[in-house]
Amino acid sequence: MDFNDRNGKFICENKGLIFVWDYEPEEDIGDVINMLTENYYSHLDEIVQFMLPDLKQVYGDIDIEVVKENLGKPIIDYDNGRVSYLEQQFDSMHIFEFEFLDDAFEQLQYFSIDG
Numbered sequence: 001m002d003f004n005d006r007n008g009k010f011i012c013e014n015k016g017l018i019f020v021w022d023y024e025p026e027e028d029i030g031d032v033i034n035m036l037t038e039n040y041y042s043h044l045d046e047i048v049q050f051m052l053p054d055l056k057q058v059y060g061d062i063d064i065e066v067v068k069e070n071l072g073k074p075i076i077d078y079d080n081g082r083v084s085y086l087e088q089q090f091d092s093m094h095i096f097e098f099e100f101l102d103d104a105f106e107q108l109q110y111f112s113i114d115g
Contacts, residue, residue, distance in 0.1 A: 001025065009077075015041075018075045025078075036076060036103060043105040044068065047083075050108045051096065058113055059090050071096070 001024070004011045009020040012029075014037050025032075040047070048067045055067060072087040085096040094115035101107035 001029070013073075016073055018073055020075060020077050020079075022079045032078070032103075036078070039104050040074070040076070047098075047105060047108065051098065051111050054111055054113060055090075055096075058094075 001010050001012050009022060010024050012019045012033060014033050017037055017040060019033055045064060048064045056062060070089040071085050072089060075084045075086060081099050083098055083100060088096050094113050096113055098111040099109050
């Protein structure tokens, strides 16, 4: 776990996912990170399906596979229940973001395309 001075958060990367915390997490955070990583990847199709209607409005006729290929690394802000895609590859000016209400990534809300 490293502290990033630039954005003032504790950061950890695991299997292509970036996790951030406002405060230094407990020592047993590794179990939480592994669980969240597994849950994110096992629900990725559902996550993309949740975002797809809004993405189609902006980027036209795209499918789940195109979205998965272009999302980039997600940043999972566990303290705030938010997933952000700052380096998505659809364009260079938008940030994709949604909130998750459970650790299984089954309850999602408030998808936005900001920029």
